[in-house]
Amino acid sequence: MTFAALGLAAPLLQTLETLGYSTPTSVQEKAIPAVLAGRDLMAAAQTGTGKTAAFALPLLQKLAALETSVGSNSVRALVLVPTRELAEQVHSAFREYGAGLAVSSYAAYGGVSLNPQMMRMRRGVDVLVATPGRLIDLFTKNAIKFRELQFLVLDEADRMLDLGFAEELAILFQALPKKRQTLLFSATFSDEIRSMAKARLRDPLSIEVSPRNAAAKTVKQWVVPVDKKRKTDLFLFMRKDRGWQQVLVFVKTKKGCDELVARLQAKQIPSDTIHGDRPQASRLRALEAFKAGEIEVLVATDVAARGLDIEGLPQVVNFDLPLQAEDYVHRIGRTGRAGQAGEAISLVCADEAPLLGAIEQLIKQSLSRDEEPGFEPQHNVPATGGVAKAPKPPKKPKVGGRGAPSNWVGFDDFPAKPGGAARGRPGGGGKNRPPARKPR
Secondary structure, three states: OOOHHHOOOHHHHHHHHHHOOOOOOHHHHHHHHHHHOOOOEEEEOOOOOOHHHHHHHHHHHHHHOOOOOOOOOEEEEEEEOOOHHHHHHHHHHHHHHOOOOOOOEEEEOOOOOOHHHHHHHOOOEEEEEEOHHHHHHHHHOOOOEOOOOOEEEEEOHHHHHOOOOHHHHHHHHHHOOOOOEEEEEEOOOOHHHHHHHHOOOOOOEEEEOOOOOOOOOOEEEEEEEOOHHHHHHHHHHHHHHHOOOOEEEEOOOHHHHHHHHHHHHHOOOOEEEEOOOOOHHHHHHHHHHHHOOOOOEEEEOHHHOOOOOOOOOOEEEEOOOOOOHHHHHHHHOOOOHHHOOEEEEEEEOHHHHHHHHHHHHHHOOOOEEOOOOOOOOOOOOOOOOOOOOOOOOOOOOOOOOOOOOOOOOOOOOOOOOOOOOOOOOOOOOHHHOOOOOOOO
C-alpha cells in the first residue's frame, strides 16, 4: 500500500516523499480514505503509529480544495487537544505536511498572552489547534466564530472527554454547527467514553488497528519493586549503572518533579522539569533542550504523557505510577515510537500495588518484577493477580463564575440537561436561551 493509493493529492505526496515517508501505517491506511469520503470517525491506535498524519493529511487536502478564503475571525477545521505541548506538536505537523498548500494554521493555548492570539484570529485561519479553555476564552472575547466550521477533531479523545474536560466540551459542543465532520483519535477509549462520543457523531466508522488499550510491542516493560523512600537513590543508581544518556521520568506531583530535579542538579546531572506550574515558555525550552540532548533527564507530570514525539527516546521511567491506568499506556508510548525499540521501567512501592493491578488489568498482561540487588524492599509489593482496582483519583473542585459566554449561539443537537452545572451554562442548553449579543 502506498500513500498514492489512499487518494492523496500530488502536492501532499511530494511533501511526504521529501519527508521520507513511503508507506502508510495501519491507522493511516484505514483512516485517510474514510476522512476523504466525509465519514465521521472513531479511531483507536497505539501511540507512535502516526495518528496525527491520519487526520492532518486528508483535512489539508479537503481544505486546499475549497475555493473561497476563510472569513475574518473564522475557522474551518478545529483540532482540540488536552495540553499545550500537544497543541504545538500537532500544529507543527500541519505546517510540515501542508508546506506545499495554501492552507493556514495556528495554535492557541493558555499559559501565554491572549492578545496576540486574538490579533491573529482577525485574519481567519483554516486550521486552529487549541486547548478547550483557551478556545472558550477566545470566543468569549468575540475573537472567533464557528459558522464556517466544517471539521472537528478531538485528538487524545479519551482525555478530552473524561471528567477533566467534560465541562469545557459540553459548552463547546453547544456552539459548534451540527453539520460537521467529526473525528476522534486516541490510543485508549473506555466504554463510557465511547458511548459519550457516539452521541456526538453521525454514523461513525470505528477503526481499531491494535488491541484496545494495548502498549506498543516494541516497548519492553518491567517493574522494579522498591521502598518509596529509596526511589530516588534507586533511579540514580540505575541511571549510572545502565549508562542511560536520555531518560524521560514521570512523577505524580509537581512538587515531586521539583524535588527530583533538585537532587539531580545537585549531582551535576543536566535535568529539567515540565509541569503545570511552569510558564509555557519554560516548558517549551525544557522540551527542546531535551530533544537536542542538552539535558539528559526530563522529569514531568502527566502533562507530558500524551502526544509528545521525542525521536529515538530509549527509556521512560515511571518514578510514580499514574492514578489512572490509561495514562500508563500514554506515558510509555513516548518510547518505542515508529517501530523503534524502547524500555519502560516502573519503580513500584508497596502502596502502589492497586495501581499496578489496574494497569495490568488494562493492558491484559502481568509485568515482570526484577528486584535490584541492594535495593530490595522491606515492604514487599503485594501480588496483584491482575484484578486489583486502582483507587479513584480525587474529584476536581468545581469552577464557578465562568458561565457560558453571553455571545453564545447554540447549534448542538444534544444540549446539556436541565439543571446542569457545567460552568453555569443555561439549563436547557445554549440554543434555548436567546444570546445577549449575536456574533456577526
